[in-house]
Amino acid sequence: MVCRSGYDPGRRHLLLFITILAAWEAGRGQLHYSVPEEAKHGTFVGRIAQDLGLELAELVPRLFRAVCKFRGDLLEVNLQNGILFVNSRIDREELCGRSAECSIHLEVIVDRPLQVFHVDVEVKDINDNPPVFPATQKNLFIAESRPLDSRFPLEGASDADIGENALLTYRLSPNEYFSLDVPTSNQQVKPLGLVLRKLLDREKTPELHLLLTATDGGKPELTGTVQLLITVLDVNDNAPVFDRTLYTVKLPENASIGTLVIHPNASDLDEGLNGDIIYSFSSDVSPDIKSKFHVDPVSGAITVIGHMDFEESRAHKIPVEAVDKGFPPLAGHCTVLVEVVDVNDNAPQLIIKTLSLPVKEDARLGTVIALISVTDLDADANGQVTCSLTPHVPFKLVSTYKNYYSLVLDSALDRESMSAYELVVTARDGGSPSLWATASVSVEVADVNDNAPAFAQSEYTVFVKENNPPGCHIFTVSAGDADAQENALVSYSLVERRVGERALSSYVSVHSESGKVYALQPLDHEELELLQFQVSARDAGMPPLGSNVTLQVFVLDENDNAPALLAPRTRGTDGAVSELVLRSVGAGVVVGKVRAVDADSGYNAWLSYEVQPETVSARIPFRVGLYTGEISTTRALDETDAPRHRLLVLVKDHGEPALTATATVLVSLVDSGQAPKASSRASVGATGAEVTLVDVNVYLIIAICAVSSLLVLTLLLYTALRCSALPTEGECALGKPTLVCSSEVGSWSYSQQRRQRVCSGEGPPKTDLMAFSPGLSPCAGSTERTGEPSASSDLSGKVGCSSILFIYIIIYFFLKDFETNVVRLVSTKKKKKKKISRAWWHTSVVPSTQEAEVGESLEPGALRLQ
Structure with missing residues (x-):
């Protein structure tokens, strides 16, 4: 049995041993191999064909096959080389369990001839199973x-x-x-x-x-x-123990009810009932704590149930205990220290202590007006307060110590511009958001007598009709004083002076409190046209201050003087005016003249002449000029006319009501051979006073020369004025009269109404010269009613025309009535001298010329030349 690559040397030795053993078993007629469990597929087990003595070439023809009694797929024979190898995984514990011996038995069968061989393959145990406990x-x-x-x-x-x-x-x-x-x-x-x-x-x-x-x-x-x-x-041998013996927590004072303060945790090392814990406040806890906090008996959570107030109490000490349910029960204790955190819930409080009010307006800068203290119940920045004052006031706040301030004067005071100040002191803390409070301080400024009484005008013009009742009120002066109380209490008095030979106080008086000016006696325009004086106003301060105002009282004329007839040139035995007329005179010839004057002014002195109707008949060939008083023929005289004619002439002024006088004129018709005789003496009107005539020839010669020279100079002056300034449209042309007259009551209104007719030349081309006081002002409203400029502006605008006309009238006066004036001047030597009071002259033109002589009834300042 050959080891394949991948086996270790120890295993190769084992396989070699198995091969040798198998060969030895084959020699006995049965093969025995061994293979470790868990061997891989293809692992060599043995050369089964060779060990059985079979040729490789006859394996297929003899239908070589190996049959396993259990699982035939564990081992396999390669018919090409006759090698037995592992075909699938062999698990010894699966095949044999915990049996000490474990083998796989194979029956190898070949045909031609049929042979059966037995092969045992021992499965060797390997340490492929770890020890196993019943549970993990x-x-x-x-x-x-x-x-x-x-x-x-x-x-x-x-x-x-x-x-x-x-x-x-x-x-x-x-x-x-x-x-x-x-x-x-x-x-x-x-x-x-x-x-x-x-x-x-x-x-x-x-x-x-x-x-x-x-x-x-x-x-x-x-x-x-x-x-x-x-x-x-467990055994109940442990009491509950808190995590800490002292819990410290910070809680804002505005915490709402139900807010969790802290969750103290107590543990009991025991378990079960021995470890079940009940939380509560200690028995000696104060009622205040119970009213503000609650502890949950199960969880131990402490919550807020009352109102927290930092200003009332900055900390709360809460004793808490935990008791288990064991027997006997054991308890653990801890302390929860709740520090109340301040919230800016208190506005500053202002306390103002007034020291000195009112404040005099001349108080020095830095004067302390009031003391102000500020308190704030909050802490730290919430209790740090700053104060401010209403801007743009003459006061300021000065910090004296911590939250104490002084209200002091910062700039000069003037009670007349501001008598009181409403100051608003604002205190603002440093909280976020900040709170503030305000306090009002009423500072009254006390008056100091630093203002003199003042009149609205420096001069007043007053018009008073003459013949006023004694004690009548003519004007009221009023002076205002910007000060207060006694400093503004004004009293009035006259500034005494002499008016002619008399004291001012004999004419007028002034009420010391009301300022009413009274005329103490009837005023006479003919005696006094202008009364100018001063009224003094003085306050009651200390020291007193005062000022003066000038009053110009113009006495307006009233029609209180009837026309007065002047002395005629010839006079009959019955006092009538006697005139001698030649029968040969033609129509329109002036044969005589009635002379009269009126002591009044303006229209009150404007005289008209008319023959009484009862003395007029169709056969009387004479008439009287309406405004001249000249008696002239209406037709040529003839032999059939009566030798004597008696005319009753009515002289009437234009006053309201009109006053009259009558004159009787006797006209005697004489033949041309008879020379008229002039009476060397004449009586004056109804007075019967004699006027001694003087020889005036020398005066006439001197007057004619002077007037001639004056006429030449006048013409030159007029030519120069005309070249330098042409008259504007609406001015009177040369030779036409210029109207500067008074009204029915001595004002300017009526003269303005009649101006157009006068300047247009209506009526007989005669002039009448009258002089007025220069201070007489035009009527207020005359310009407004007529749309024309006032008399004063019209006179100044036409200085050329007025000046020439004035000089012309003077020349006419000297040429025509010089003799009469000389007689008047001589006669006045025996009477009380009268003064001409003014150097200013005003001219007045009436629709006809009127000759008159200066009457002895003329008052000073009112000379009338006709």
């Missing part, structure tokens, strides 16, 4: 109270091999509690066992895991193992 794990239950040397039997392992391959040895994994008791060969009846060498403690070692190993004697050795799980049975 063995559970043992041993009470912890078992004494030493206690023996616990074990079931050994089995090996399917035979001989040395089935010879087993045992060993136990190292441990301090058990040893292995292995019986000797003569003690096969004594089982394998464990012997207790050290007392068990379930609480220390509740279980033991040991490994029992069985090793056979084969080459190579094979082993089998079994796990020994030794469970130590």
Whole structure:
């Protein structure tokens, strides 16, 4: 038998031995081979044809065949070379079990002649089966109270091999509690066992895991193992023990009810009822702990059942105990320390202590207004507070110590611009999110007398009608003081001065509290056109402050003077005006004139003349000029006219109501041969006072020369003005009258209404010159009603026309009525002298010319030239 490649040398020796033995058996008439189990397919077993003495060539013809009694496919013969080989896997334990001998019997049959040969092939055992225990794990239950040397039997392992391959040895994994008791060969009846060498403690070692190993004697050795799980049975000899004696946990103060605080764990080394634990608070726990926490008796979990408040208590010490169910019961204890973590749940609190209010507006910078303290019940950053103040105020916060602040003045105060401040102090903590609180501080600014009374205007213009009742209210001055209380309490007084020869206080007075100005006596326009004075306003502060305002009181004219007739040139025996007229005069010839003046102003002094109807007949050939008072013929006189005519002339002003005077004119018709005689003396109106005439020839010559020179200069001046500034559209042309007049009550309104007709030249081309006080202002609203510029602006815009017209009227006055004026001037020497009060002149043009002489009733400042 030849070993195939892949076998080791030991196996080759074995096969050689089997071959030799087979040859020896063949010599005896039977072959014997051997083959190891588990040999591979094709393994050489023996040269069966050669060993049986058969020729290889006759194997096929003689139908060589080998028949196995059990499984014929285990071995096979190659008919080409006569070799017996392994055809399929041979398992000795499957063929023979635990039998010590195991072989395969073959019957080899050939024909021609028929021969039967017997061949035994022995299957050799190899160590291909390890020891096997009945189970992979063995559970043992041993009470912890078992004494030493206690023996616990074990079931050994089995090996399917035979001989040395089935010879087993045992060993136990190292441990301090058990040893292995292995019986000797003569003690096969004594089982394998464990012997207790050290007392068990379930609480220390509740279980033991040991490994029992069985090793056979084969080459190579094979082993089998079994796990020994030794469970130590409990006895209630241990109390429950917590993992830690002190548990520390942090819990936010806003923890909701049901929040798990901690799960303390107690263990009992015992088991069963001896290890079942019930958790509870210790019997001496405080009621506060029971109201805030709950412990689950089974799991030991501690949960929140009440409100947590860091500000109330920053920590809670909870004693917990665990009791087992053994007999007697044993208990374990621990302490749970709950540290309450602060949550920013408290807003800062502001406390303001007012020190000095109100604050004077002249207080120095840095003055302490109030002290502010801030508290926050929270801790750490949640309790760190910063304060801020309303922006853009003259105050600031100054930190004095930790959470203490001072409210101090930072900039100057002015009560008149801001009398009080509503300050808002905001305290904000450092929590996240931060909380804040506010407090309001009302700071009132106390007044200091730093403002003088002030009038709305520096000057007021007041118009008062003359003949006012004594004590009438004419105006109210009012001064405002930006200060407060007594510093703003204003009193009024007159700034005393002299008005002519009299004191100002004899004309007007002012109420010290109300500021009402009263006229103490009736005012007379003809005596006083303008009363200018100052009113002083003074407060009650310390020191007092004051200011003055100027009042210009214009006395407006009323129609309180009737027209006054001037002394005629000729006078009859009955006081009438006597005129001599030649019968040869034609129509339209002026034969006489009625002269009258009115002490009033404006329209109140505008006179008109008319013949009374009862004295007018168709045969009277005379008429009177409406505005001139000139008596002229209406037709040529003839012989049929009566030699004497008596005319009753009514002189009437334009006042409301109109005042009148009457003059009687006697016109005597004379022939041309008779020379008229001029009376050397005349009486003045109804007064009967005599006026002595003087020789005025020298004055006339001087006046004519002066006027002539003045006329030339006027023409030159007018030409220069015309070249430099042409009149604008709407101005009066040269030779046409310019209207600067007062209204029915001395204002400008009526003159504006009549201006268009005057400037257009309607009515007789005569002029009337009247002078007014320069301070008289135009009526408010005159420009608004007519759409034309005011009288003052119209006068300034037409300075050329007005100036020329003014000079022209003066020339006319001197040329026409110089004699009358001289008489008037001479006559006034015997009367009380009157003053012309103003150097300013205003001109007024009426629709007709009117001659008049200066009457002795004229008041100072109101000279009328007609």
